[in-house]
Amino acid sequence: MADFTSEFQRFIALCNEEYLIKYANKGIYNRSIKEMEKGMTISYEFGDDYVECALSDDSVCRLHADINRFSCSCPSDKICKHVIISIVYYAQNHLQAGAETAEELATYKPDFSWLLQLQPTHISKAFTPAQLEEVLFRLDYLEEMEIVETSFLTMTLRTQDISVSFDSESEIGKSMCTCKAKGNCLHKLEVILRYRAMHQLQDREQLQASVTDVSYETDVVAEAKSLIAEILGIGLAKLSQTICTRLELLAIAAHNGNLPRVEKDIRGIHGELNLFFQRHVKFSTEALLDRLSRVYLSLIAIEKIDHTEAKKQLLGSFKSKYHMVPQLSLYALGANPWETRSGYKGITYYFYSLSDQRIYTYTEARPVYYEGISFSFKDSYKGKVPWGELISMEELSHSQVILTQAKTNREQRLSSSEDTRLTIVPRDNIEELDLGKVLVGDWSSDWKDTAGDMFETALDSVFILKANKFNQVEFDQKTQQLLLTIEDEQCHSRQLSISYQGEFARNIRHLEQNKRLLELRDVYLLVQKIGDGLYPISIMQGKSLTSFKLDL
C-alpha cells in the first residue's frame, strides 16, 4: 500500500493545470477551481490500488494512479469536476506532506524517447493500411510542425491547425488529438512519422512494405508469357483469330489475379491484333512489337524482382488513389479543351505548385457517347470551381490560389473533393517565379521524355517555354494546322502547332489574322508535347494569361 501511495503522489504531481485541461477541458477545470475556492473539503481514504475521495458536497469519487481510471457518484461518464477537484485538492493540501516525494517530483522530467524507440511494426499495427498509405503520401509535402515539451510532448501541424499530445507513457492509444476522432487518427500517425523523420529515423520503406499487397497469381504471369511467346513463335502471317478470345480470357484472369498492369497490357495487345486482323490502316508492326516486348520483359521482371516498391510499380494498380495533402500553393497556367476518339470531352486546367515545383492538373470531363449527354466547353469554363464555388473555372485558370486539404494522386491530378478549401491570393508575375524543371531552358537538344523508365506509364508531358519572340504565324492548308514559330534568346527556333477544329475556328482565325502575336516579346508558353509535336496551351506575361482555345 505504501507503494501505491507514492505512485499516487507521483501521479498527482504530474497533474498540473495543463495536463488536466488537456484531459478534461478548460471549462470543467475553471469550474472546479471556483468550487474549491468556495471552501470545499475532501477526505481521502487509501485502498489497495485506489483512493476513495469523499467531497463535502456529498459526492464520492474513486481515483487510481492513472488519469483514465476513475469513477464518480455523479451521473457523468466522462471526467467530471469532482475528479478534478479531488486531484487538485490533494495536490494543494497533501502533496507537501511527503517532502521527499515532492523533491523527487520537482526533478522529475517526462521522457518521450519511446516515440523514437517504437518499432515500425508497432506503428503499422496501431493504424490501418489506408491510414498508413495516406500519411506516407502526405509526408512528401512540406508541413510546418511546432514541437513543445512540457508534461506532454505536443506537436502542432501548422497548416492543418491540429495538435497531438503524447504523454510519457509509451502508448500511441493514450495520445490526444484536437480532431477529437475516436481511436488512432491520421494526425497521430502523421506527427509520429514527421517527428521520427526529424530525428533521422526513416520508416517509409518498412511501413510501405507492410501496406503494399504485392501478391499475385503466378500462374497468370506464366500463362501470359507463354501466350506472347506463342504469338511470336507462330508469327503474324499464320496467326489464327482465335488468339483474340484467348487474350480476352487471359485479361480476365489477370484482373482476378491482382495484375492490373498485365490486364491492361494484354487488352492492348488484343487491340493491336484486332487492328491487324481488320487490316486497319492504324495497325503498325512497330507498335505491336514494342508492346509485346515491353509486356514480356515486364513479366520476366515481375518474376525476378523482390523489392516491394518496384514490384508494386510493375503490378500497377486498378485505380489511382487520391490522398489529402495539407496545402498546395498553385499558380494557374491555363486551360486546354480536348475531345478523344473514344468519346470523352473535357477541359484540363494546369497549375504550377510553388512548393514542390511540379505541374498539377484538374480535369472536368464527360463521356459523350451516350445519347442525351452533352458537354459544352463554354458552360464548363464559365461554371463554378468545385472547391467552395467562390469563382468560376475561367477565373481560376487566370489566378493564383492556395488549396487547403486538397486531394491529389501520384500523377498530381487534383480531385474535386468538397473538403478542399480555396483561398485566392494576389497573382505573381511569371517572370519572378522559380519554375524549376518545368521551364525548359535548353532548346538546342531534344527534350527528354519525363517517363524515361521502360515500364513507367507515359504521362502527359507539359512544360513551359520562354520565347523571345514569334517569328511566324501561318495556317498550313495541307496539315490543317496553325503553325507558330517561336525563337529563344539564343535564336534557336521551334515550331508549335494548333490543329484545326471546327469549334475553335474563330480562335484560330483570330490568331492567324491578328498580327499582335508577332509584336509580343519575352513571353512564356505552356506547351504540351504529344509524339514529336508541340502544342501550345496558353501564353503568359507578367500577371496576364491567355489560353489559346478558350480565351480569344
Add this chain to the structure above:
Amino acid sequence: MEELYSFTENLTDWQERLLLKGIHKFDRQDLQELKKLQELATEYDMSFLASLIEDLQVEGNRYLQEVKADAELLTQQYLYVVQYVNMMKKPMTRSL
C-alpha cells in the same frame, strides 16, 4: 548520322520480318543477317547492342542445332534487342 539511321532501320526491318514469319521459323539466313548487324553495331561503337545481338546469335545457333530446343531463350533475347532498339529510337519518335 544517316548511316546510323539506315542501320537502325535494317535492324527494325529484320525484327519485323521475324515477327511476321514467327520465331519458330528462325533459320540460317537470319543468323547471317544478325552477324552483319553485329559487325555494323561494333563498327558504330555500339558495343552493348553488339553484345545483345551476339547473344541472340548464340541462342539462334543453339535453337537450330539442338533437335529438342525450345524457343524460350531465343524469344527472350530477341525481345531484349527489340526493346533496346526502341529505347534508342525513343527521343526521336514516340507513340503515346
